[in-house]
Amino acid sequence: MDVSDQAVRVDAVASDTVLIQARGLVKRFGDFTAVDGIDVDVRAGEAFGFLGPNGAGKSSTMRMIGCVSPPTxxxxxxMGMDPRRDGPAIRARLGVCPQSDNLDPELTVQENLTTYARYFGIPRRVARxxxxxxxxxxxxAERAGSRVEPLSGGMKRRVTIARALVNEPDIVLLDEPTTGLDPQARHLVWERLFRLKQQGVTLVLTTHYMDEAEQLCDRLVVMDGGRIVAEGAPRTLIERYSTREVVELRFAADNQEDFxxxxxxxxxxIExxxxxVLLYVGDGDAAVSAVHARALTPASVLVRRSSLEDVFLHLTGRTLVD
Amino acid sequence: MSLADAVAPPRPKTGLVGRFPVLAVLEYHLVAYRRTWRSGAFSSFLLPLLTVVGFGVGVGAYVDAGVGGVPYLDFIVPGLIASTALQIAVGESTWPVLRNFEWVKIYFGQAATPLRAADIVGGHLAFVLFRVLTSSLAFLLVAGLFGTLHSAWALATPLLVLLIAISVAAPVFAFSSAVRSDNYVAMLFRFAVIPMTLFAGVFFPVESLPVVLRWLAYVSPLWHGVDLCRAATLGLAPAWSVPGHLLYLAAWGFVGWLLARSQFRRRLVI
Structure with missing residues (x-):
């Protein structure tokens, strides 16, 4: 594909160019406030993530950026344009990969792409x-002529990603790109998205997979209850909101609280x-020695690096949101 | 660097589809139809053949007097052309619209592109018109073979059929985009399409109906379509003024279009 052309185009505008800028952005549905005044800057060529539990306002934000939901x-x-006024012109330069695939299952893989390309006014030959x-x-490539219906979830997702690139977009919006995929399919999607990122395509994605965010995002915001609760590069967030390492202690007793x-x-x-029991510490091995020094004998001990998941759970809590 | 620096020049709009995106939507529906058109084409000849033979020839054999001096077969053929247009227009404006909102969500994919709600409704409506037109041409051909067309005005029937189609398809698009389950489609057929087909002058003149029902027939778009088609194939003056009929049907289509477009906007832009 000629994403390489795109890389050139994006590099030409310096990487500190702000493509998406939100200030005090609000979305209300009746009495319910889905997005409660957020500030966001997405720069050209970066992979930017919206992280948060279900109902945090990620998808509402994505729909506003996708110009299918006017801000309240x-x-x-x-790209310097106003979604309220320039919706079609902005959408012409976006690639959208929605949360649930909306391909036509009756058409072939190729027809799904070519008919979609026509919505952007792309000539038939170029579309093919x-x-x-x-x-x-x-x-x-080998499935171009097959109908979409019998394809696996991972394949459909890849078709949707291909469809999102058919207009050579400046920004690709991906709403939970790997939700519901098996591990192999997830890794293949990540690898393709990483390739796009390398080629300089601006990616904006939502996810609640921490490993996805750590792998793909240069910068991210953590959303909770419609607000941004943290912002930065994955590594920075871990340093700021967690410790370098985490020690997981499992005690044989029923009640971990006693310990x-x-x-x-x-x-x-301590959580x-x-x-x-989780111990958030700078040096895991030292902490384990200290535990033993206090004559405590946990049934199992695990020392691991702190992850974005620790940050996420720390910031948004462990309560289940449905 | 300021936002303005990121603004690339707008992409040039090339070709017919670039200037009229509604055509790209029509093209999608035609590509999708390519998978099923063979069986569709077969039934669009079979259906008129069966109805003409069944009602016209079969029932007609018992209606010796004809209707107002017109042989029964010749009387009902234009009615059947109009009511078939109605059936196809409604059928193509109900389940497919629900599918594209609820089951396959094609419309949401389209809304993420430069297309506007008007393009999305317009392109799909244009496809419905195409379906109705091609089926009616098949019906007209069968009707001609049975010798039931008595006037050169019969050539105007395809245009009349298009008008009937838009007068029902547009409001039905608004209906289908407002409901969330196909139970409502069954109700639409039970309480609107079937009564219209039976009582809007297809099989017998509405003058035979009690006054209240007769007025319901006059209100329905189908009666106006039937009266026009009958005038065209028989070369007789219609029961009501031609401009009156045309304007009435156009009004249904126009109001339906406005409702459908605003309902689509409400569903797609939230």
Whole structure:
């Protein structure tokens, strides 16, 4: 495909160019406030993530950026244009990969791409060429002539990603790009998205997979209850909101709580879960030695690096949101 | 660097589809139809053949007097052409619209592109008109073979059929985009399409109906279509003024279009 052309185009505008700018952006549905005054800057060529539990306002934000949902308040500019006024012109330069695939299951993979290309006014011949290139890119060239219906979830997702690139977009919006995929399919999608990122395509994605965010995003915001609760590069967020390492201790007793008191002072923060105790520490091995020095004998000990998941759970809580 | 620096020049709009995006939507529906058109084409000849033979020839054999001096077969053929247009127009404006909102969500994919709600409704409506037109041409051909066309005005029937189609398809698009389940489609057929087909002058003149029902027939778009088609194939003056009929049907189509477009906007832009 000619994403390489795109890389050139995006590099030409310096990477500090702001493509998406939101100030005090609000979305209300009746009495319910889905997005409660957020500020966001997405720069050309970066991969930007919206992280958060279900109902955090990620998808509402994505729909506003996708110009299919007018903001209730605040300001939003996309490539210097106003979504309220320039919807079609902005959408012409976006590639959208929605949360649930809306391909036509009766059409072939190729027809799905070519008919979609026509919505952008792309000539038929060019549409066919691009479809072939993009199917190569998502490794589905040999399925070009098959109907979409019998394809696996991972293949459909790759078709949707290919479709989102058919107009050579400046920004690609991906709403939970790997939700519901098996591990192999997820890794293939990540790998393709990483390739796009390398080629300089601006990616904006939502996810609640921490590993996805850590792998793909240069910068991200954590949303909760319609607000942004943290912002930065994955590594920066981990440093700021968690410790370098986490020690997971499992005690044989039924009540882990009994041991929490005996661990006081061993970590910057102690979290007691029903089945284990987490110690947030700078040096995991030192902390384990200290635990043993207090004559405590956990049934199992695990020292690991702090992850974005720790940040996420710390910021948005462990309560299940449905 | 300021936002303005990121603004690339707008992409040039090339070709017919670039200037009229509604055509790209029509093209999608035609591509999708290519998978099923063979069986569709067969039934669009079979259906008129069966109805003409069944009602016209079969029932007609018992209606010796004809209707107002017109042989029964010749009387009902234009009515059947109009009512078939109605059936296809409604059928193509109900389940497919629900499918594209609820089951396959094609419209949402289209709304993410430069297309506007008007393009999305307009392109799909244009496809419905295409379906009705091609089926009616098949019907007209069968009707001609049975010798039931008595006037050169019969050539105007395809245009009349298009008008009937838009007068029902547009409001039905508004209806289908407002409901969330196909139970409502069944109700639409039970309480609107079937009564219209039976009582709007297709099989017998509405003058035979009690006054209240007769007025319901006058209100329905189908009666106006039937009266026009009958005038065209028989070369007789219609029961009501031609401009009156045309304006009435156009009004249904126009109001339906406005409702459908605003309902589509409400569903697609939230």
């Amino acid at each position: 308040g605040g300001e939003l500019q996309i 060429e691009r479809a072939a290139e993009l199917l190569n890119f998502v490794q589905l 929490a008191g005996k661990l006081v002072g061993l970590g910057e923060r 007691v879960l029903p089945d284990r």
